[in-house]
Amino acid sequence: MKILFAEDDVILRKHITYLLTHAGYKVTTAKDGAEALDAASAEPFDIIILDWLMPQTPGIEVCQKLRVSGNTAGIMLLTARDASEDIITGLDAGADDYLVKPFKSDVLLARIRALGRRKEKLIVETLTCGKLTLHMQQRTLHKDGEIIELTKNEFSLLSYFMQNSNHVLTREQITAYVWDFEQDVSSNALDALIKLVRKKIDEPNSSYIQTVRGVGYKMQVI
Incomplete structure:
Protein backbone atom coordinates (compact mmCIF):
# COMPACT_ATOMS: atom_id res chain seq x y z
CA MET A 1 0.00 0.00 0.00
CA ILE A 123 -14.55 -0.64 -4.82
CA VAL A 124 -17.29 -3.29 -4.72
CA GLU A 125 -20.21 -1.98 -6.78
CA THR A 126 -22.99 -4.04 -5.20
CA LEU A 127 -23.59 -6.17 -2.12
CA THR A 128 -26.29 -8.83 -1.97
CA CYS A 129 -28.03 -10.79 0.76
CA GLY A 130 -31.11 -12.78 -0.19
CA LYS A 131 -33.56 -10.47 -1.93
CA LEU A 132 -31.52 -7.38 -0.99
CA THR A 133 -29.09 -5.63 -3.34
CA LEU A 134 -27.15 -2.63 -2.07
CA HIS A 135 -25.61 -0.36 -4.73
CA MET A 136 -22.56 1.20 -3.09
CA GLN A 137 -21.89 4.09 -5.45
CA GLN A 138 -25.52 5.12 -5.84
CA ARG A 139 -26.15 4.42 -2.14
CA THR A 140 -29.48 2.76 -2.90
CA LEU A 141 -31.13 -0.46 -1.74
CA HIS A 142 -33.26 -2.65 -3.99
CA LYS A 143 -35.59 -5.43 -2.79
CA ASP A 144 -37.67 -7.41 -5.28
CA GLY A 145 -37.04 -4.68 -7.85
CA GLU A 146 -38.24 -1.87 -5.61
CA ILE A 147 -36.07 0.93 -4.23
CA ILE A 148 -36.00 1.28 -0.45
CA GLU A 149 -35.00 4.72 0.84
CA LEU A 150 -32.23 4.72 3.45
CA THR A 151 -30.85 7.44 5.68
CA LYS A 152 -27.08 7.93 5.95
CA ASN A 153 -26.83 5.84 9.13
CA GLU A 154 -29.17 3.16 7.81
CA PHE A 155 -26.99 2.81 4.70
CA SER A 156 -23.81 2.60 6.79
CA LEU A 157 -25.33 -0.02 9.08
CA LEU A 158 -26.65 -2.17 6.26
CA SER A 159 -23.47 -1.96 4.20
CA TYR A 160 -21.40 -3.02 7.23
CA PHE A 161 -23.68 -6.00 7.87
CA MET A 162 -23.68 -7.04 4.22
CA GLN A 163 -19.90 -6.74 3.98
CA ASN A 164 -19.69 -9.11 6.95
CA SER A 165 -22.62 -11.39 6.16
CA ASN A 166 -22.89 -14.44 8.48
CA HIS A 167 -20.26 -12.97 10.83
CA VAL A 168 -21.12 -11.86 14.35
CA LEU A 169 -20.40 -8.15 14.88
CA THR A 170 -20.12 -6.72 18.36
CA ARG A 171 -22.13 -3.71 19.42
CA GLU A 172 -18.88 -1.77 19.78
CA GLN A 173 -17.77 -2.60 16.22
CA ILE A 174 -21.11 -1.59 14.74
CA THR A 175 -21.30 1.66 16.72
CA ALA A 176 -17.75 2.66 15.76
CA TYR A 177 -18.42 2.00 12.07
CA VAL A 178 -21.78 3.76 11.81
CA TRP A 179 -21.19 6.80 13.97
CA ASP A 180 -17.46 7.06 13.32
CA PHE A 181 -16.22 10.05 15.34
CA GLU A 182 -19.18 10.75 17.60
CA GLN A 183 -18.06 9.81 21.09
CA ASP A 184 -21.31 9.72 23.07
CA VAL A 185 -23.55 7.30 21.20
CA SER A 186 -25.94 5.50 23.51
CA SER A 187 -26.71 1.79 23.33
CA ASN A 188 -30.33 2.68 22.70
CA ALA A 189 -29.35 4.58 19.54
CA LEU A 190 -27.96 1.39 17.98
CA ASP A 191 -31.04 -0.63 18.96
CA ALA A 192 -33.32 2.03 17.52
CA LEU A 193 -31.38 2.15 14.23
CA ILE A 194 -31.48 -1.63 13.84
CA LYS A 195 -35.22 -1.60 14.53
CA LEU A 196 -35.73 0.98 11.75
CA VAL A 197 -33.66 -1.03 9.26
CA ARG A 198 -35.45 -4.26 10.14
CA LYS A 199 -38.77 -2.57 9.51
CA LYS A 200 -37.63 -1.62 6.00
CA ILE A 201 -36.01 -4.90 4.89
CA ASP A 202 -37.51 -7.84 6.79
CA GLU A 203 -40.10 -10.36 5.68
CA PRO A 204 -43.33 -10.65 7.74
CA ASN A 205 -42.13 -13.62 9.81
CA SER A 206 -38.35 -13.54 9.55
CA SER A 207 -35.49 -11.07 9.98
CA TYR A 208 -32.21 -10.61 8.10
CA ILE A 209 -30.51 -9.16 11.18
CA GLN A 210 -30.20 -11.67 14.00
CA THR A 211 -29.54 -10.72 17.64
CA VAL A 212 -26.65 -12.57 19.26
CA ARG A 213 -27.33 -12.21 22.96
CA GLY A 214 -24.52 -10.72 25.01
CA VAL A 215 -22.41 -10.01 21.92
CA GLY A 216 -24.12 -8.08 19.13
CA TYR A 217 -25.73 -8.91 15.80
CA LYS A 218 -25.17 -10.78 12.56
CA MET A 219 -26.83 -10.69 9.15
CA GLN A 220 -27.89 -13.81 7.31
CA VAL A 221 -29.95 -14.82 4.28
CA ILE A 222 -33.59 -15.60 5.04
Whole structure:
Protein backbone atom coordinates (compact mmCIF):
# COMPACT_ATOMS: atom_id res chain seq x y z
CA MET A 1 0.00 0.00 0.00
CA LYS A 2 1.31 3.42 -0.98
CA ILE A 3 1.02 6.27 1.50
CA LEU A 4 1.69 9.98 1.07
CA PHE A 5 2.54 11.61 4.40
CA ALA A 6 2.66 15.42 4.67
CA GLU A 7 3.96 16.98 7.90
CA ASP A 8 6.03 20.12 8.44
CA ASP A 9 7.43 19.00 11.82
CA VAL A 10 10.74 17.35 10.87
CA ILE A 11 11.00 15.10 13.93
CA LEU A 12 7.41 13.87 13.72
CA ARG A 13 7.73 13.36 9.97
CA LYS A 14 10.82 11.16 10.45
CA HIS A 15 9.23 9.21 13.30
CA ILE A 16 5.99 8.46 11.44
CA THR A 17 7.83 7.66 8.22
CA TYR A 18 10.01 5.13 10.11
CA LEU A 19 6.91 3.64 11.73
CA LEU A 20 5.01 3.26 8.46
CA THR A 21 7.99 1.93 6.52
CA HIS A 22 8.66 -0.77 9.11
CA ALA A 23 4.98 -1.67 9.06
CA GLY A 24 5.42 -2.57 5.39
CA TYR A 25 4.04 0.55 3.68
CA LYS A 26 5.70 2.39 0.80
CA VAL A 27 5.92 5.98 2.02
CA THR A 28 6.40 9.26 0.17
CA THR A 29 6.82 12.37 2.33
CA ALA A 30 6.07 16.05 1.86
CA LYS A 31 7.15 18.90 4.14
CA ASP A 32 4.25 21.21 3.28
CA GLY A 33 0.92 21.40 1.50
CA ALA A 34 2.34 22.48 -1.83
CA GLU A 35 4.65 19.46 -1.96
CA ALA A 36 1.76 17.20 -0.99
CA LEU A 37 -0.35 18.48 -3.89
CA ASP A 38 2.53 18.02 -6.33
CA ALA A 39 3.18 14.48 -5.11
CA ALA A 40 -0.51 13.52 -5.27
CA SER A 41 -0.67 14.86 -8.82
CA ALA A 42 2.41 12.95 -9.90
CA GLU A 43 1.31 9.45 -8.85
CA PRO A 44 -1.65 7.65 -7.24
CA PHE A 45 -1.67 6.83 -3.51
CA ASP A 46 -3.89 4.51 -1.54
CA ILE A 47 -3.86 6.70 1.57
CA ILE A 48 -2.87 10.34 2.09
CA ILE A 49 -2.09 11.56 5.62
CA LEU A 50 -2.13 15.34 6.04
CA ASP A 51 -1.19 17.57 8.96
CA TRP A 52 -3.93 20.19 9.28
CA LEU A 53 -1.56 23.15 9.83
CA MET A 54 1.25 23.31 7.29
CA PRO A 55 3.12 26.16 5.55
CA GLN A 56 1.91 27.50 2.19
CA THR A 57 -1.15 25.25 1.90
CA PRO A 58 -2.81 23.83 5.07
CA GLY A 59 -3.75 20.16 5.09
CA ILE A 60 -7.46 20.98 5.17
CA GLU A 61 -7.07 22.98 1.96
CA VAL A 62 -5.00 20.21 0.36
CA CYS A 63 -7.80 17.79 1.19
CA GLN A 64 -10.40 20.03 -0.44
CA LYS A 65 -8.31 20.51 -3.59
CA LEU A 66 -7.67 16.79 -3.91
CA ARG A 67 -11.38 15.98 -3.71
CA VAL A 68 -12.27 18.70 -6.22
CA SER A 69 -9.72 17.23 -8.61
CA GLY A 70 -11.34 13.81 -8.27
CA ASN A 71 -8.69 12.16 -6.09
CA THR A 72 -10.22 9.05 -4.45
CA ALA A 73 -7.44 8.14 -2.03
CA GLY A 74 -8.33 7.57 1.61
CA ILE A 75 -7.46 10.83 3.39
CA MET A 76 -6.61 11.17 7.08
CA LEU A 77 -6.12 14.51 8.85
CA LEU A 78 -3.73 14.85 11.80
CA THR A 79 -4.32 17.80 14.10
CA ALA A 80 -4.35 19.09 17.65
CA ARG A 81 -7.86 20.46 17.04
CA ASP A 82 -10.36 18.27 18.88
CA ALA A 83 -13.50 20.40 18.96
CA SER A 84 -16.61 18.91 17.35
CA GLU A 85 -16.84 21.75 14.84
CA ASP A 86 -13.26 21.11 13.71
CA ILE A 87 -13.96 17.41 13.21
CA ILE A 88 -17.05 18.27 11.19
CA THR A 89 -15.07 20.79 9.11
CA GLY A 90 -12.43 18.18 8.35
CA LEU A 91 -14.92 15.53 7.32
CA ASP A 92 -16.94 17.97 5.24
CA ALA A 93 -13.73 18.95 3.44
CA GLY A 94 -13.47 15.39 2.18
CA ALA A 95 -11.40 13.61 4.84
CA ASP A 96 -12.22 9.98 5.59
CA ASP A 97 -10.60 9.93 9.02
CA TYR A 98 -9.41 12.37 11.67
CA LEU A 99 -6.77 11.70 14.33
CA VAL A 100 -6.08 14.12 17.18
CA LYS A 101 -2.51 14.76 18.36
CA PRO A 102 -0.91 13.41 20.45
CA PHE A 103 -1.73 9.86 19.43
CA LYS A 104 -0.19 6.44 20.01
CA SER A 105 1.64 4.71 17.16
CA ASP A 106 -0.49 1.57 17.36
CA VAL A 107 -3.66 3.67 17.10
CA LEU A 108 -2.38 5.35 13.93
CA LEU A 109 -1.51 1.98 12.38
CA ALA A 110 -4.92 0.56 13.31
CA ARG A 111 -6.70 3.54 11.75
CA ILE A 112 -4.62 3.16 8.58
CA ARG A 113 -5.54 -0.52 8.35
CA ALA A 114 -9.21 0.33 8.84
CA LEU A 115 -9.04 3.07 6.21
CA GLY A 116 -7.38 0.66 3.79
CA ARG A 117 -10.10 -1.95 4.34
CA ARG A 118 -12.84 0.63 3.89
CA LYS A 119 -11.32 1.84 0.62
CA GLU A 120 -11.03 -1.72 -0.70
CA LYS A 121 -14.65 -2.49 0.15
CA LEU A 122 -15.93 0.66 -1.55
CA ILE A 123 -14.55 -0.64 -4.82
CA VAL A 124 -17.29 -3.29 -4.72
CA GLU A 125 -20.21 -1.98 -6.78
CA THR A 126 -22.99 -4.04 -5.20
CA LEU A 127 -23.59 -6.17 -2.12
CA THR A 128 -26.29 -8.83 -1.97
CA CYS A 129 -28.03 -10.79 0.76
CA GLY A 130 -31.11 -12.78 -0.19
CA LYS A 131 -33.56 -10.47 -1.93
CA LEU A 132 -31.52 -7.38 -0.99
CA THR A 133 -29.09 -5.63 -3.34
CA LEU A 134 -27.15 -2.63 -2.07
CA HIS A 135 -25.61 -0.36 -4.73
CA MET A 136 -22.56 1.20 -3.09
CA GLN A 137 -21.89 4.09 -5.45
CA GLN A 138 -25.52 5.12 -5.84
CA ARG A 139 -26.15 4.42 -2.14
CA THR A 140 -29.48 2.76 -2.90
CA LEU A 141 -31.13 -0.46 -1.74
CA HIS A 142 -33.26 -2.65 -3.99
CA LYS A 143 -35.59 -5.43 -2.79
CA ASP A 144 -37.67 -7.41 -5.28
CA GLY A 145 -37.04 -4.68 -7.85
CA GLU A 146 -38.24 -1.87 -5.61
CA ILE A 147 -36.07 0.93 -4.23
CA ILE A 148 -36.00 1.28 -0.45
CA GLU A 149 -35.00 4.72 0.84
CA LEU A 150 -32.23 4.72 3.45
CA THR A 151 -30.85 7.44 5.68
CA LYS A 152 -27.08 7.93 5.95
CA ASN A 153 -26.83 5.84 9.13
CA GLU A 154 -29.17 3.16 7.81
CA PHE A 155 -26.99 2.81 4.70
CA SER A 156 -23.81 2.60 6.79
CA LEU A 157 -25.33 -0.02 9.08
CA LEU A 158 -26.65 -2.17 6.26
CA SER A 159 -23.47 -1.96 4.20
CA TYR A 160 -21.40 -3.02 7.23
CA PHE A 161 -23.68 -6.00 7.87
CA MET A 162 -23.68 -7.04 4.22
CA GLN A 163 -19.90 -6.74 3.98
CA ASN A 164 -19.69 -9.11 6.95
CA SER A 165 -22.62 -11.39 6.16
CA ASN A 166 -22.89 -14.44 8.48
CA HIS A 167 -20.26 -12.97 10.83
CA VAL A 168 -21.12 -11.86 14.35
CA LEU A 169 -20.40 -8.15 14.88
CA THR A 170 -20.12 -6.72 18.36
CA ARG A 171 -22.13 -3.71 19.42
CA GLU A 172 -18.88 -1.77 19.78
CA GLN A 173 -17.77 -2.60 16.22
CA ILE A 174 -21.11 -1.59 14.74
CA THR A 175 -21.30 1.66 16.72
CA ALA A 176 -17.75 2.66 15.76
CA TYR A 177 -18.42 2.00 12.07
CA VAL A 178 -21.78 3.76 11.81
CA TRP A 179 -21.19 6.80 13.97
CA ASP A 180 -17.46 7.06 13.32
CA PHE A 181 -16.22 10.05 15.34
CA GLU A 182 -19.18 10.75 17.60
CA GLN A 183 -18.06 9.81 21.09
CA ASP A 184 -21.31 9.72 23.07
CA VAL A 185 -23.55 7.30 21.20
CA SER A 186 -25.94 5.50 23.51
CA SER A 187 -26.71 1.79 23.33
CA ASN A 188 -30.33 2.68 22.70
CA ALA A 189 -29.35 4.58 19.54
CA LEU A 190 -27.96 1.39 17.98
CA ASP A 191 -31.04 -0.63 18.96
CA ALA A 192 -33.32 2.03 17.52
CA LEU A 193 -31.38 2.15 14.23
CA ILE A 194 -31.48 -1.63 13.84
CA LYS A 195 -35.22 -1.60 14.53
CA LEU A 196 -35.73 0.98 11.75
CA VAL A 197 -33.66 -1.03 9.26
CA ARG A 198 -35.45 -4.26 10.14
CA LYS A 199 -38.77 -2.57 9.51
CA LYS A 200 -37.63 -1.62 6.00
CA ILE A 201 -36.01 -4.90 4.89
CA ASP A 202 -37.51 -7.84 6.79
CA GLU A 203 -40.10 -10.36 5.68
CA PRO A 204 -43.33 -10.65 7.74
CA ASN A 205 -42.13 -13.62 9.81
CA SER A 206 -38.35 -13.54 9.55
CA SER A 207 -35.49 -11.07 9.98
CA TYR A 208 -32.21 -10.61 8.10
CA ILE A 209 -30.51 -9.16 11.18
CA GLN A 210 -30.20 -11.67 14.00
CA THR A 211 -29.54 -10.72 17.64
CA VAL A 212 -26.65 -12.57 19.26
CA ARG A 213 -27.33 -12.21 22.96
CA GLY A 214 -24.52 -10.72 25.01
CA VAL A 215 -22.41 -10.01 21.92
CA GLY A 216 -24.12 -8.08 19.13
CA TYR A 217 -25.73 -8.91 15.80
CA LYS A 218 -25.17 -10.78 12.56
CA MET A 219 -26.83 -10.69 9.15
CA GLN A 220 -27.89 -13.81 7.31
CA VAL A 221 -29.95 -14.82 4.28
CA ILE A 222 -33.59 -15.60 5.04
